[in-house]
Amino acid sequence: xxxxxxxxxxxxxxxxxxxxxxxxxxxxxxxxxxxxxxxxxxxxxxxxxxxxxxxxxxxxxxxxxxxxxxxxxxxxxxxxxxxxxxxxxxxxxxxxxxxxxxxxxxxxxxxxxxxxxxxxxxxxxxxxxxxxxxxxxxxxxxxxxxxxxxxxxxxxxxxxxxxxxxxxxxxxxxxxxxxxxxxxxxxxxxxxxxxxxxxxxxxxxxxxxxxxxxxxxxxxxxxxxxxxxxxxxxxxxxxxxxxxxxxxxxxxxxxxxxxxxxxxxxxxxxxxxxxxxxxxxxxxxxxxxxxxxxxxxxxxxxxxxxxxxxxxxxxxxxxxxxxxxxxxxxxxxxxxxxxxxxxxxxxxxxxxxxxxxxxxxxxxxxxxxxxxxxxxxxxxxxxxxxxxxxxxxxxxxxxxxxxxxxxxxxxxxxxxxxxxxxxxxxxxxxxxxxxxxxxxxxxxxxxxxxxxxxxxxxxxxxx
Amino acid sequence: xxxxxxxxxxxxxxxxxxxxxxxxxxxxxxxxxxxxxxxxxxxxxxxxxxxxxxxxxxxxxxxxxxxxxxxxxxxxxxxxxxxxxxxxxxxxxxxxxxxxxxxxxxxxxxxxxxxxxxxxxxxxxxxxxxxxxxxxxxxxxxxxxxxxxxxxxxxxxxxxxxxxxxxxxxxxxxxxxxxxxxxxxxxxxxxxxxxxxxxxxxxxxxxxxxxxxxxxxxxxxxxxxxxxxxxxxxxxxxxxxxxxxxxxxxxxxxxxxxxxxxxxxxxxxxxxxxxxxxxxxxxxxxxxxxxxxxxxxxxxxxxxxxxxxxxxxxxxxxxxxxxxxxxx
Ligand code: SF4
Ligand code: SF4
Numbered sequence: 001x002x003x004x005x006x007x008x009x010x011x012x013x014x015x016x017x018x019x020x021x022x023x024x025x026x027x028x029x030x031x032x033x034x035x036x037x038x039x040x041x042x043x044x045x046x047x048x049x050x051x052x053x054x055x056x057x058x059x060x061x062x063x064x065x066x067x068x069x070x071x072x073x074x075x076x077x078x079x080x081x082x083x084x085x086x087x088x089x090x091x092x093x094x095x096x097x098x099x100x101x102x103x104x105x106x107x108x109x110x111x112x113x114x115x116x117x118x119x120x121x122x123x124x125x126x127x128x129x130x131x132x133x134x135x136x137x138x139x140x141x142x143x144x145x146x147x148x149x150x151x152x153x154x155x156x157x158x159x160x161x162x163x164x165x166x167x168x169x170x171x172x173x174x175x176x177x178x179x180x181x182x183x184x185x186x187x188x189x190x191x192x193x194x195x196x197x198x199x200x201x202x203x204x205x206x207x208x209x210x211x212x213x214x215x216x217x218x219x220x221x222x223x224x225x226x227x228x229x230x231x232x233x234x235x236x237x238x239x240x241x242x243x244x245x246x247x248x249x250x251x252x253x254x255x256x257x258x259x260x261x262x263x264x265x266x267x268x269x270x271x272x273x274x275x276x277x278x279x280x281x282x283x284x285x286x287x288x289x290x291x292x293x294x295x296x297x298x299x300x301x302x303x304x305x306x307x308x309x310x311x312x313x314x315x316x317x318x319x320x321x322x323x324x325x326x327x328x329x330x331x332x333x334x335x336x337x338x339x340x341x342x343x344x345x346x347x348x349x350x351x352x353x354x355x356x357x358x359x360x361x362x363x364x365x366x367x368x369x370x371x372x373x374x375x376x377x378x379x380x381x382x383x384x385x386x387x388x389x390x391x392x393x394x395x396x397x398x399x400x401x402x403x404x405x406x407x408x409x410x411x412x413x414x415x416x417x418x419x420x421x422x423x424x425x426x427x428x429x430x431x432x433x434x435x436x437x438x439x440x441x442x443x444x445x446x447x448x449x450x451x452x453x454x455x456x457x458x459x460x461x462x463x
Numbered sequence: 464x465x466x467x468x469x470x471x472x473x474x475x476x477x478x479x480x481x482x483x484x485x486x487x488x489x490x491x492x493x494x495x496x497x498x499x500x501x502x503x504x505x506x507x508x509x510x511x512x513x514x515x516x517x518x519x520x521x522x523x524x525x526x527x528x529x530x531x532x533x534x535x536x537x538x539x540x541x542x543x544x545x546x547x548x549x550x551x552x553x554x555x556x557x558x559x560x561x562x563x564x565x566x567x568x569x570x571x572x573x574x575x576x577x578x579x580x581x582x583x584x585x586x587x588x589x590x591x592x593x594x595x596x597x598x599x600x601x602x603x604x605x606x607x608x609x610x611x612x613x614x615x616x617x618x619x620x621x622x623x624x625x626x627x628x629x630x631x632x633x634x635x636x637x638x639x640x641x642x643x644x645x646x647x648x649x650x651x652x653x654x655x656x657x658x659x660x661x662x663x664x665x666x667x668x669x670x671x672x673x674x675x676x677x678x679x680x681x682x683x684x685x686x687x688x689x690x691x692x693x694x695x696x697x698x699x700x701x702x703x704x705x706x707x708x709x710x711x712x713x714x715x716x717x718x719x720x721x722x723x724x725x726x727x728x729x730x731x732x733x734x735x736x737x738x739x740x741x742x743x744x745x746x747x748x749x750x751x752x753x754x755x756x757x758x759x760x761x762x763x764x765x766x767x768x769x770x771x772x773x774x775x776x777x778x779x780x781x782x783x784x785x786x787x788x789x790x791x
Contacts, residue, residue, distance in 0.1 A: 130754050131750070131751065131753050131754030131755070131757075132751060133750075135745060135747070135750060136747060136750075136751070160717075162557040162558060162717045163532065163554075163556060163557045163558070164532055164538065164554075165535070166535050167534050167535040167536065167715075167746075167747035167748055168747050170557065170715070170717065170747075170748070171747040171748050171750070171751035171752075172751065173717075174717065174718065174719055174751065174752075175751055175752075175755065177718055178755050183717075183718070185557070185558045185560070185717040185718065186558065187556050187557065187558045187563060187564055187567070189532075189554050189556075189567070190532045190538055190552065190554050192552060192554065195574060195577060196577075212570065216563060216567060219563050220563065223561065223563075379542055380539065380542055381542065406505075407505075408505070408534075408535040408536055408745075408747055409535055409539065410505065411503065411504065411505025411506045411536075411745070412506070412535075412536070412539035412540070412542070412543070413539070416542070416543075
């Protein structure tokens with residue numbers, strides 16, 4: 001259903017009233033639909049602090065996101081195979097989705113539980129107790145979520161990429177393993193430039209990488225595939241994988257359309273927060289591929305209609321901001337807009353889950369190329385290059401690099417990327433740090449964001 | 464002519480591989496006086512010091528610096544150095560249970576060989592590699608034999624000197640007049656130390672303990688296993704790779720079960736009554752294992768943040784003394 005109302009930010013209480021009205025107007029919801037307020041009652045109290053887009057498509061998106069636990073437990077009850085894919089973001093789940101009655105999810109998603117449940121789940125407290133203190137990134141919440149089995153069922157198989165990933169995750173996954181959770185570790189090499197005379201392959205971004213690294217990842221994927229096949233008792237043929245890749249590419253194309261519309265339309269047809277959530281669907285389809293396609297289709301239809309009618313948020317004078325890294329507290333996306341900014345480009349650390357997968361290559365090769373496109377596996381210089389290209393493409397006027405508290409890579413990358421971008425793009429760049437509950441630092445965050453937006457406005461007026 | 468020299472910081476980089484190429488692959492542990500001691504938020508102090516050491520080394524005419532991908536911090540530290548052509552980042556696999564990472568390690572040694580050759584090293588014959596491996600192997604055996612007669616800091620200094628010389632020669636035996644310390648046996652585990660951190664061993668011994676095992680990243684734990692003479696003759700590169708990558712237990716490896724196996728074996732072999740865990744500040748790998756080690760070890764554990772601040776030693780003193788009071 002296309003929204004009968006103009007775009008407007010509303011809170012969760014208003015949403016429940018609006019939903020009643022939409023039902024009267026003929027809104028049909030999927031089985032996981034319902035009032036957003038019920039999620040608050042179930043503990044997702046951060047929703048009370050967020051403002052939401054008022055479209056039926058956004059309602060479906062939020063209900064889809066917030067019902068993932070329930071859907072995972074339902075899949076467990078049905079006897080579906082469940083694979084917990086850790087760290088690689090967007091690649092290994094394709095092996096699962098290539099097979100019938102098999103799904104994959106990222107236990108890493110527990111990252112957001114402390115924010116969404118405003119620490120009430122006690123996951124960070126548990127992490128502290130087992131020695132995973134604040135020097136680790138918020139993914140430390142995963143151990144309690146895993147062991148407690150209240151947030152997701154215990155997967156039948158757990159994979160984890162290590163090597164050129166991050167120390168936080170590797171260390172935390174090892175602790176999980178130490179608690180008796182079997183982990184299928186696989187090696188992700190650091191993506192390097194080819195040596196003189198070395199055979200070269202090209203990533204979809206055009207970056208040259210040593211062919212030998214592509215072969216290495218293929219070997220690892222073949223190993224993972226064997227485990228998946230063993231678990232599911234179904235052959236994982238090239239045809240099945242190719243079909244899974246085609247579906248993934250369809251979803252990536254949907255997101256590409258959505259992103260272009262949001263970033264390039266004169267007025268933002270969707271708020272930053274909803275776009276962040278929509279992008280996240282790419283990595284494991286929020287445990288349901290069919291529904292991901294449907295949710296995105298609704299968002300696209302709503303966006304198209306808004307763009308066509310000139311509807312949207314703001315008046316088109318907002319500062320265009322490229323955002324780097326995911327935020328541990330979702331309220332930060334609202335804050336950007338409250339400060340007068342608008343999202344026009346993102347690198348939430350899974351851009352490789354948004355890029356099209358090359359279909360002209362054999363499936364394992366194509367997936368290896370995508371894995372090697374992971375910004376975490378390469379150099380900060382390469383990541384900065386990609387951010388700069390994205391910022392130019394979407395005409396960003398400022399870049400915000402959001403640091404993740406405790407994250408091993410941020411202490412290095414943040415400053416490096418910021419410096420490169422300042423030099424290359426000549427636009428204001430600022431680093432901010434967003435903790436899982438940013439309430440106490442919101443005044444500081446606001447000041448920092450406002451300062452960078454102000455600098456961008458000044459630059460605009462001088463041009 | 465002086466041999467081209469390369470700085471490195473990882474026990475997984477065989478100095479004999481450098482020696483076979485006619486270069487010195489020196490593992491550095493002495494921080495220049497000019498180096499900044501300030502710990503930066505989020506950055507491991509050892510990795511930050513490695514950058515300082517490598518910078519000074521390159522500025523002083525070193526041919527190159529070799530970093531590894533043993534952790535995110537070291538991997539990213541390599542990117543902070545310039546010029547990039549003089550920096551080699553060795554892809555050190557974290558997994559080890561399948562043939563692939565072992566193959567990868569060997570491939571990386573060969574890639575490192577290319578780097579050495581581009582920077583003044585030379586191609587070598589198999590005999591030269593075998594000779595270098597024998598020399599280093601004998602030196603390590605001799606070094607380990609000295610341990611019994613040395614205080615812990617003196618033994619650690621000898622290890623540092625051996626790694627820094629990187630030509631297979633040993634420093635003077637320099638036996639302690641005082642002889643080995645007495646008191647309850649202590650194992651020191653954890654991350655890498657620099658020479659200026661050796662006060663920790665003195666502190667343990669002054670507090671009444673005796674260090675029986677230096678299982679830090681710069682201690683005996685990270686020495687390669689002794690070479691097998693038969694395999695050394697048949698396949699020297701294979702033997703080199705296996706002695707290092709196939710056998711050094713470390714916290715970053717996945718899984719890191721071999722580290723625990725090693726500790727069990729070594730603790731059982733020595734009369735250890737307490738353990739000191741050294742955690743470089745902002746090192747996720749060691750910090751994450753602290754509580755697990757505390758629960759797993761058969762003896763009490765004192766965990767110490769190895770920070771660069773002035774209060775660090777005082778905090779360490781308090782913890783070590785408390786540990787020794789508990790076990791005495
Ligand atoms: S450190 Fe960064 S990449 Fe690693 S789990 Fe945390 S947020 Fe993700
Ligand atoms: S101490 Fe830890 S963080 Fe530092 S270099 Fe070693 S493994 Fe990396």
